[in-house]
Amino acid sequence: MARAIAERLSATGTVNALELRGVTKRFGALLALDDVTLSVRPGERRAILGSNGAGKTTLLNCITGDFPASSGTIRFFGEDVTRFPAHERIRRGLRRTYQISLLFGGLSVLDNVYLACLGVSRGRFSLLRPRRDDALVESARALVHAVHLDEVAEKKVAELAHGQQRQLEVALALAGAPRFLLFDEPAAGLSPAERADLVAILQGLPAHMGYVIIEHDMDVALRVVESVTLMHEGRIFKEGTPEEIEADPEVQELYLGHGRG
Amino acid sequence: MAVARPGLPAATTAGETAGGIPPSAWITALVLVIMPALASDFFLVQVFGWALVLGTIALSLQFLAGYGGMVSLVQMTVAGFAGYMVAILGTSGLTQISLGWPFWLAVPVAILLAVLFGTLSGALAVRTAGIYTIMITLAIAAAFFYFTRQNETVFGGFLGFNGVRAPVFWGIDWRSPVPFYYLCLGWAAIAWGLVVWVVRAPFGLALQGIRDNPRRMAALGFDVTAHRIAAYAFAAFLAAPAGILLTWMNGQIAPGTVGIGPVIDILVIAVVGGLGRPIGPFIGALLYVLLRIFALDALVALGLSGQRFQLLIGLGFLVTVLFSPDGILGLWERARHRWSAPLNRGGR
Structure with a gap:
């Protein structure tokens, strides 16, 4: 089945999970993204690096449709989603996490994940209450387990530690059947032990799930990706393998030299 | 405007807490059911019937504001629209306009049209937020008011429709005090139950998610706009039958009603009662009705004009908003908390 889809897509020459062509985003006079062209294969795991203000999060927001791009086209598994609202892109298998956790603080961990599962299933408008053995509740429980939050499943999210909230962010992105994920600084503010946990979760994702990860911490970023895109002032500045990027003198001066990580 | 935000109920643990109805709720329900044995006809209809009807209309606002974060001023208009439709489709004193349909046809069609009206109003309002939602729904309400006043051919103009009678069937005149009281109580109870049920169902849970974090809900695959419009449709379905009851109660519908x-x-009723829980609007409505009826006598006794009841209602609203933004309900809950806490600590 998966192979059949891949063959069909390759037949039309659009095998890429993500295909951005000339994506530009302006906020008034500010040019946040300047003619970004980028393609990511299905299953590919790529880091986007760059200093603050390089346009990394804006790029993610344009891909998911949080803001529309000013110009350019965005294709998701061959389909032109440039004019799609965010929820239509999500229903096609795109997922994301947020840099600053956008969670439902008054809800339990399990209910947060339940909402995420509900969002990409039928019955969003259902007036029937879920039963305890509801399929969505079951899949929510499985996800809570997958991000190692079983112990706090019934706790209100507002009472969770920062690291646990970040793990919950990841769980929300994994709901349903994601085909491609966007992680926006998932390791921000995590302790070394939590970072190791996060790396394990990312490495443990099924091989067909590609992702783009924005991450300042090189120890996390370069261990969980096979390719790197470097952004600078809204443009793509360099692309390569983690080794190439690390060895590049220009990169070291511009980015790694600032003593981050 | 600060809207009191009730906590999200748990979806995945719904089955566990459903059985826990407090005794005070049973007592309230019992008193309401046996009310005809306790109260005079005047109290039954003019106080409790009216309060239940206004409370139900305010409940539809509480649902939108409390669970959806959308303060809609169009709910009274939706109710009034349903009242107008019953007068136009059914029978009234204005025989040249009223179509004379039997009630079993006129009432469902009137509700359907009012839900359509409420849904369309919602579709206009949902792309705005906060004060702009209030303004656009107020604009729709004002437009409908002036339209009914000026349109003679369909809406009967300034005088509206009189002689709009409640139906008589099964040998019961449904406008006589006891049956009419039970009609009002019946719909109020159904509407209240529907809200309590729906806010724990996936639809209501998602609505509260949208209230708290629309951007995240879109990123989870929810169509935020469609969900909000559906909430308006549901709210209109609660308000429309109440509008028909109001029309039967007064025997007429005119621009003054809307x-x-x-x-x-x-809005005052819902806010004074409390937007936090579905029972709030009914508390607010009872207080409002008592003030409307008895403040007049009290004011006249004090040598003031009876028209000043609006002043009392306005002052009550101000005091509530200033001192208890979550309404009388919030005041009551805080008082109960304060009184019960030391007792619990004392290990009684």
Whole structure:
């Protein structure tokens, strides 16, 4: 089945999970993204690096449709989603996490994940209450387990530690059947032990799930990706393998030299 | 405007807490059911019937504001629209306009049209937020008010429709005090139950998610706009039958019923009662009705003009908003908390 889809897509020459062509985003006079062209294969795991203000999060927001791009086209598994609202892109298998956790603080961990599962299933408008053995509740429980939050499943999210909230962010992105994920600084503010946990979760994702990860911490970023895109002032500045990027003198001066990580 | 935000109920643990109805709720329900044995006809209809009807209309606002974060001023208009439709489709004193349909046809069609009206109003309002939602829904309400006043051919103009009678069937005149009281109580109870049920169902849970974090809900695959419009449709379904009951109660419907004053009164009722829980609007409505009826006598006794009841209602609203933004309900809950806490600590 998966192979059949891949063959069909390759037949039309659009095998890429993500295909951005000339994506530009302006906020008034500010040019946040300047003619970004980028393609990511299905299953590919790529880091986007760059200093603050390089346009990394804006790029993610344009891909998911949080803001529309000013110009350019965005294709998701061959389909032109440039004019799609965010929820239509999500229903096609795109997922994301947020840099600053956008969670439902008054809800339990399990209910947060339940909402995420509900969002990409039928019955969003259902007036029937879920039963305890509801399929969505079951899949929510499985996800809570997958991000190692079983112990706090019934706790209100507002009472969770920062690291646990970040793990919950990841769980929300994994709901349903994601085909491609966007992680926006998932390791921000995590302790070394939590970072190791996060790396394990990312490495443990099924091989067909590609992702783009924005991450300042090189120890996390370069261990969980096979390719790197470097952004600078809204443009793509360099692309390569983690080794190439690390060895590049220009990169070291511009980015790694600032003593981050 | 600060809207009191009730906590999200748990979806995945719904089955566990459903059985825990507090004794005070049973007592309230019992008193309401045996009310005809306790109260005079005047109290039954003019106080409790009216309060239940206004409370139900305010409940539809509480649902939108409390669970959806959308303060809609169009709810009284939706109710009034349903009242107008019953007068136009059914029978009234204005025989040249009223179509004379039997009630079993006129009432469902009137509700359907009012839900359509409420849904369309919602579709206009949902792309705005906060004060702009209030303004656009107020604009729709004002437009409908002036339209009914000027349109003679369909809406009967300034005088509206009189002689709109409740049906008589099964040998019961449904406008006589006891049956009419039970009609009002019946719909109020159904509407209340529907809200309590729906806010724990996936639809209501998602609505509260949208209230708290629309951007995240879109990123989870929810169509935020469609969900909000559906909430308006549901709210209109609660308000429409109440509007028909109001029309039967007064025996007439006229532009005054859907004027800016009544529209604002519904907001006052919901806020004074409390937007946190579905019972709040009914508390607010009872207080409002008692003030409307008895403040007049009290004011006249003090040598003031009876028209000053609006002043009392306005002052009550101000005091509530200033000292208890979550309404009388919030005041009550805080008081109960304060009184019960030391007792619990004492290990009674």
